[in-house]
Amino acid sequence: MTETPIHDRVSATPFPEASGRSKGYEKRAVDAFLAQAREAFEADAEGVLRSSEIRAAAFPLVRGGYAVAAVDAALGRVEDAFAAREREFALSRLGARAWVAETRDTAQVVLDRLGRPRGERFDRVGLLRYGYRVDEVDVVADRVAGYLAAGHPVTPEQVRAVAFRMQRGGYREAQVDAVLDAVVEVMLAVG
The missing domain is CATH 1.20.1480 (hypothetical protein mp506/mpn330, domain 1)
Structure with a gap:
């Protein structure tokens, strides 16, 4: 089974900014986390970063930050990619x-x-x-x-x-x- 690279599953940053007076996720925190996730995924090693850690990711809310919905949608896709990999590792290890x-x-x-x-x-x-x-x-x-x-x-x-x-x-x-x-x-x- 061929796996789609994580960078093809997540739209490249920057994400759209939060509109008007709405706060959004701090850009540097999001970018750093997604860079860490990309590096972990491309390392193709089990347990470096887990899907549950992606689901638990939280970022400070600031004016001029990334739109929350766009980042959350991307994180959902990243979590899905890590979960699929975890499933493959577990199937090969446990049967x-x-x-x-x-x-x-x-x-x-x-x-x-x-x-x-x-x-x-x-x-x-x-x-x-x-x-x-x-x-x-x-x-x-x-x-x-x-x-x-x-x-x-x-x-x-x-x-x-x-x-x-x-x-x-x-x-x-x-x-x-x-x-x-x-x-x-x-x-x-x-x-």
Whole structure:
């Protein structure tokens, strides 16, 4: 299987600038990260930079920075490229049966979490603190559970783009984010 070079998957920087008074990602930080990603990908070595690290990348917001949506879309493509490589390495190291079993186990852990009753799927923050809106998270959780259990259509881009409003006593952000990251990993693992 021939792999498309990462520089063909990501439009060359610079990205468009954030418009008007909107803030965007700091250009130097984005450029440096993408240069590091390109170098790691071209090194063709396992584990130098992982898809999960790309998904977790964060950049300062500044006036005159790169448009957030354009950078996020490019990062999604870079993550996909790294995930495909990780899948190939894992298949060659573990074999298809072990790789599928590992991915199935991760999917089952996520599905067990999402199978809990609405309003009880994640820990809650205290009543005086803000967390993710419970009703919004539960809607996304239902869609993801439908994907994992029955193959309902959901894409990694849709999961990556999820954003929740905040509410007092809401779901603990770190738990929700960890489950969504695991969902993206499962999606990318099955290709």
